[in-house]
Amino acid sequence: MRYFEQNHWPEFPAAPKLEAHERELIAPSLRQFQLGEGANGHTLLRLGREFAEESGEAHYPRSLELFIREEQRHSEMLGRFLDAEAIPRQTKDGVDGVFRLVRRLWRHECMVTVLVSAECVAVPYYTALHDATGSPHLKALCRQILRDEAMHLTYQGQTLAKLTAGRGFWAASATRTLHRLMVLTAALVVYTQHRRFCLAAGWPLQDFVGSAFQALARVERKLPGSAIVGFSWSWPTRRISV
Numbered sequence: 001m002r003y004f005e006q007n008h009w010p011e012f013p014a015a016p017k018l019e020a021h022e023r024e025l026i027a028p029s030l031r032q033f034q035l036g037e038g039a040n041g042h043t044l045l046r047l048g049r050e051f052a053e054e055s056g057e058a059h060y061p062r063s064l065e066l067f068i069r070e071e072q073r074h075s076e077m078l079g080r081f082l083d084a085e086a087i088p089r090q091t092k093d094g095v096d097g098v099f100r101l102v103r104r105l106w107r108h109e110c111m112v113t114v115l116v117s118a119e120c121v122a123v124p125y126y127t128a129l130h131d132a133t134g135s136p137h138l139k140a141l142c143r144q145i146l147r148d149e150a151m152h153l154t155y156q157g158q159t160l161a162k163l164t165a166g167r168g169f170w171a172a173s174a175t176r177t178l179h180r181l182m183v184l185t186a187a188l189v190v191y192t193q194h195r196r197f198c199l200a201a202g203w204p205l206q207d208f209v210g211s212a213f214q215a216l217a218r219v220e221r222k223l224p225g226s227a228i229v230g231f232s233w234s235w236p237t238r239r240i241s242v
């Protein structure tokens with residue numbers, strides 16, 4: 001929780017407008033990610049409060065609030081960038097809608113799992129965006145978001161460890177396999193949607209998926225080590241350059 005309280009963002013450098021070709025390339029994906037970052041988190045908070053009552057994790061709701069606020073800051077800062085570039089903000093998106101519906105329908109553990117899967121995919125996306133853009137402002141934003149996301153993955157790993165504590169070998173293995181499948185699916189869907197941008201940024205599918213699994217490893221490091229059943233991604237992953 002101390003991390004969230006102390007994570008103040010710097011001022012971002014003012015920058016000249018994007019070149020027309022760059023604007024055209026990144027606008028569709030940036031609009032979608034800006035929308036996806038901006039969930040109000042009401043259901044997550046309600047489930048988090050229930051979990052805190054059941055488990056005695058008294059500090060959890062407060063840390064969750066700060067986490068949600070940090071995600072909303074991502075959306076707000078990206079939104080301001082879009083406004084400055086006169087790129088209209090997106091108000092609806094099919095994939096984002098499915099993510100939100102699944103999160104709402106399922107229990108707390110599933111909601112966190114879906115959220116983590118989206119965060120795993122955010123890592124290659126913002127890394128690709130950082131590498132692709134010439135805008136110092138957008139590069140700085142991507143670096144800050146990636147730093148935040150790395151901490152979010154650790155935080156959610158700790159949450160999932162508490163939520164799945166006491167699970168036996170087979171149940172833990174099945175859970176982990178399902179989570180890996182979810183990350184793979186999310187990465188494939190997002191890559192398919194933003195294939196043109198990813199390819200122009202020099203990110204083939206295998207690098208994109210590999211990087212998402214690299215992010216998932218950060219979560220899995222926090223989980224009990226008994227579950228070994230499940231596929232793993234063995235493609236040599238690309239270094240994150242920020």
Ligand SMILES: [Fe+2]
Binds near residue numbers: 070
């Ligand atoms: Fe985020």
Ligand SMILES: [Fe+2]
Binds near residue numbers: 071119148149152
């Ligand atoms: Fe996040």
